Amino acid sequence: MRREGEHVSHRDGAALVNSVEGYLRARAYQEDACREAEEFCARMPWLTSAQAEDVTRHYVRQRIALTRRMLQTTADRAVELRGEYEARYSALRRELLRRHAAGACAVLACATAVGSLAGALSR
8 A cells, every 4th residue: 555645656557557457357258258158058948057057167267268368379479579570670770770870971971072172173
């Protein structure tokens, strides 16, 4: 908990927001899975209450595991893409620096040549 007069940094606030958002999303996924399981069991009226609860429990566990794998795959791909984009960005920055340096050298060489020519003509 915070004490009176303490401020939450932007990073801490963002982490808290992300944590709460993650929790709310997880709860929403679980509620969706429970609702789907109940709808699935409702189409099988011959199930006893215990059987329906068992099917619901297994369905929810399976659905949460599937969602977790899908989200992990997406997160892994995001990390891969970030690495690819950062590598490309670095390569573009190096190329831009190289071109600017070459341009500056060309301008300096031209200025030197013009200065030499002007000095030779003024003699």
